[in-house]
Amino acid sequence: xxxxxxxxxxxxxxxxxxxxxxxxxxxxxxxxxxxxxxxxxxxxxxxxxxxxxxxxxxxxxxxxxxxxxxxxxxxxxxxxxxxxxxxxxxxxxxxxxxxxxxxxxxxxxxxxxxxxxxxxxxxxxxxxxxxxxxxxxxxxxxxxxxxxxxxxxxxxxxxxxxxxxxxxxxxxxxxxxxxxxxxxxxxxxxxxxxxxxxxxxxxxxxxxxxxxxxxxxxxxxxxxxxxxxxxxxxxxxxxxxxxxxxxxxxxxxxxxxxxxxxxxxxxxxxxxxxxxxxxxxxx
Amino acid sequence: xxxxxxxxxxxxxxxxxxxxxxxxxxxxxxxxxxxxxxxxxxxxxxxxxxxxxxxxxxxxxxxxxxxxxxxxxxxxxxxxxxxxxxxxxxxxxxxxxxxxxxxxxxxxxxxxxxxxxxxxxxxxxxxxxxxxxxxxxxxxxxxxxxxxxxxxxxxxxxxxxxxxxxxxxxxxxxxxxxxxxxxxxxxxxxxxxxxxxxxxxxxxxxxxxxxxxxxxxxxxxxxxxxxxxxxxxxxxxxxxxxxxxxxxxxxxxxxxxxxxxxxxxxxxxxxxxxxxxxxxxxx
Numbered sequence: 001x002x003x004x005x006x007x008x009x010x011x012x013x014x015x016x017x018x019x020x021x022x023x024x025x026x027x028x029x030x031x032x033x034x035x036x037x038x039x040x041x042x043x044x045x046x047x048x049x050x051x052x053x054x055x056x057x058x059x060x061x062x063x064x065x066x067x068x069x070x071x072x073x074x075x076x077x078x079x080x081x082x083x084x085x086x087x088x089x090x091x092x093x094x095x096x097x098x099x100x101x102x103x104x105x106x107x108x109x110x111x112x113x114x115x116x117x118x119x120x121x122x123x124x125x126x127x128x129x130x131x132x133x134x135x136x137x138x139x140x141x142x143x144x145x146x147x148x149x150x151x152x153x154x155x156x157x158x159x160x161x162x163x164x165x166x167x168x169x170x171x172x173x174x175x176x177x178x179x180x181x182x183x184x185x186x187x188x189x190x191x192x193x194x195x196x197x198x199x200x201x202x203x204x205x206x207x208x209x210x211x212x213x214x215x216x217x218x219x220x221x222x223x224x225x226x227x228x229x230x231x232x233x234x235x236x237x238x239x240x241x242x243x244x245x246x247x248x249x250x251x252x253x254x255x256x257x258x259x260x261x262x263x264x265x266x267x268x269x270x271x272x273x274x275x276x277x278x279x280x281x282x283x
Numbered sequence: 284x285x286x287x288x289x290x291x292x293x294x295x296x297x298x299x300x301x302x303x304x305x306x307x308x309x310x311x312x313x314x315x316x317x318x319x320x321x322x323x324x325x326x327x328x329x330x331x332x333x334x335x336x337x338x339x340x341x342x343x344x345x346x347x348x349x350x351x352x353x354x355x356x357x358x359x360x361x362x363x364x365x366x367x368x369x370x371x372x373x374x375x376x377x378x379x380x381x382x383x384x385x386x387x388x389x390x391x392x393x394x395x396x397x398x399x400x401x402x403x404x405x406x407x408x409x410x411x412x413x414x415x416x417x418x419x420x421x422x423x424x425x426x427x428x429x430x431x432x433x434x435x436x437x438x439x440x441x442x443x444x445x446x447x448x449x450x451x452x453x454x455x456x457x458x459x460x461x462x463x464x465x466x467x468x469x470x471x472x473x474x475x476x477x478x479x480x481x482x483x484x485x486x487x488x489x490x491x492x493x494x495x496x497x498x499x500x501x502x503x504x505x506x507x508x509x510x511x512x513x514x515x516x517x518x519x520x521x522x523x524x525x526x527x528x529x530x531x532x533x534x535x536x537x538x539x540x541x542x543x544x545x546x547x548x549x550x551x552x553x554x555x556x557x558x559x560x561x562x563x564x565x566x
Contacts, residue, residue, distance in 0.1 A: 123496055123497075125500070127500070143495070143496055145496070182492065182493055182496050183496070185484055185487060185493050186484070186493055186494070186496055186497040186501050187497075187500065187501065189480065190480060190500065190501055190504045190505075191500070192537070192540060192544075193476050193480060193504075193537070194504060194559075195540070195555060195556050195559040196533065196536045196537045196540050196555075196559075197472065197473060197476060197533060198559040198562050198563050199536055199540075199555050199558055199559040199562070200529075200532055200533045200536040201468055201469070201562070202558060202559065202561075202562035203536075204468060209465065210465055210468050210469055211469070211562075211565075211566040212426070213406055213426055213428070213465050213466070213469055214406075214469040214470070214566065217408070217410070217470065217473065217474070217506070217507040217510075218469050218470065218473055219566075220503040220504070220506050220507070221473045221476075221477060221503070221504055221506075221507055222473075222563050222566070223500070223503050223504075223563075224500040224503070224504055225559045225560060225562075225563040226560050226563045226564055227500075227556075227560070228560075229553055229556035229557040229560055230553065232552070232556045233549055233552040233553045233556060236543075236544045236552050237547050237549060237552075240544060240545070240547065243544055244541070244544060244545060246483075247537075247541050247544070249483055250479065250480060250483050251534075251537070251541075253479045253482055253483040253486075254475070254476070254479045254530075254534070257475060257478070257479050257482075258527070258530050258534075260519075261475075261519045261523060261526055261527060261530070262523070262527060264520050264523065266516055266520060269515070269516040269519050269520075270512055270513065270516045272478060272479075272482050273478050273510075273512035273515045273516060274512040275482055275485060276477075276478040276479075276481040276482040276485065276508045276512075277508060277509050277510070277511075277512055278485075279481050279482070279484070279485035279494075279508075280481050280505050280506075280508040280509045281509055282494075283494040283497065283502075283505070
């Protein structure tokens with residue numbers, strides 16, 4: 001049970017956590033913070049948070065748990081603002097899609113990675129953003145990855161784990177590096193492909209007509225290209241190395257496929273498509 | 284109204300057309316043909332076709348409309364088998380995903396493209412295949428592209444158009460070449476990316492774990508990689524030139540994105556993602 005939860009960045013991710021914990025009766029008071037007062041006002045009107053303060057240092061006062069769900073590019077600034085204002089014993093976690101950069105940011109902001117900080121990442125979301133898109137069921141049955149360091153207090157990990165489980169999620173732990181590799185493969189690379197494809201088609205002269213003839217598969221395939229551009233810019237900067245590795249790996253495979261198309265190599269084409277179908281069907 | 288419809292290749296595409304026309308009361312008898320007797324037997328049991336003959340030349344006897352929905356690689360053989368067996372006045376159309384290759388195949392099989400042949404392509408489908416996956420609503424509100432040649436009889440075009448409209452589709456006409464370019468962009472290229480991505484991830488050492496942490500966006504993005512490998516092998520061979528052009532275009536754009544990631548070029552990243560989001564949201 002959390003007495004006072006502070007959520008910094010009340011959008012789809014933070015707002016959905018607030019709704020889920022409230023529905024589960026797992027939280028007393030919820031205090032929000034964000035740069036934009038209008039968003040916070042909306043969150044209060046929607047019943048997602050109880051009150052807010054645009055100053056994060058004031059918002060965290062008296063909170064026993066703090067969830068930071070701002071874009072990756074804004075993490076360092078938030079850590080700097082709140083580190084000295086936390087109530088003793090408070091636990092801080094985050095929802096950033098890359099973990100090495102968050103760990104680096106808090107180290108720079110505080111001097112070292114504090115034992116009360118539990119890096120985390122809920123593997124959930126939609127292509128929508130903002131508190132108006134938040135809903136209590138977002139995390140139900142989904143995975144949350146925690147990447148604690150050696151110094152992280154076991155009790156802090158246990159409290160963050162319990163919070164996500166109360167929201168309906170399944171919690172796993174892994175290293176920071178492994179998280180960033182796995183996410184580069186399953187999330188960051190696919191987003192790059194979807195963005196690049198839509199950008200490529202949008203610049204064709206006949207783009208309107210092109211999109212008219214796109215079938216259902218295209219809609220599914222490109223849905224993730226509607227995701228928040230600022231969030232994705234930050235992810236690219238934050239998870240640069242792992243993403244470049246996966247991009248290069250993919251390019252090698254796409255090039256092999258291109259060669260098979262170019263040469264009319266039916267055996268290779270059938271092998272690639274059959275292996276991919278088997279892997280996708282198993283998934 | 285079609286008195287006797289012959290469908291050669293009774294899978295998702297042919298089976299769904301049969302169901303739709305029957306539901307619309309637009310067809311008298313439906314005769315199926317295919318290489319595999321077991322599939323045809325299943326189609327009869329499901330009520331999709333009335334009877335069948337594994338010999339396409341016999342199956343088309345007395346039919347006023349023939350729909351050929353076999354993989355692109357099998358089109359030529361079917362045209363060769365049926366050309367001499369058609370009832371005078373019969374109209375033939377197809378459902379192939381590439382049109383230049385189909386036109387080339389019928390020219391090779393018959394000597395010239397006959398005036399009773401209307402090349403066509405319903406822009407609809409799911410990642411499933413086979414007659415058991417067919418359903419009457421597949422074409423409702425979807426586009427069908429016809430690519431008639433100069434010699435195609437207007438009356439033949441009108442009959443094929445009326446058939447698709449009876450199945451609930453919206454029919455458009457364009458040139459063979461334009462069709463193949465549009466489909467390379469909106470369908471064939473995205474399928475290549477999905478196949479290559481899943482193949483790439485499947486070969487990672489930690490593949491099982493990778494797929495476990497894949498979120499909803501990944502499922503949508505890769506759904507099309509479950510499509511029929513034989514069909515896609517044939518499409519790659521049939522639409523080679525247009526597909527290579529689109530693959531190279533995409534590669535240039537992906538390379539620009541990779542460079543922006545590599546250089547931490549936030550301005551370019553935000554521009555690409557914003558333009559893609561705007562285009563996708565408009566679609």
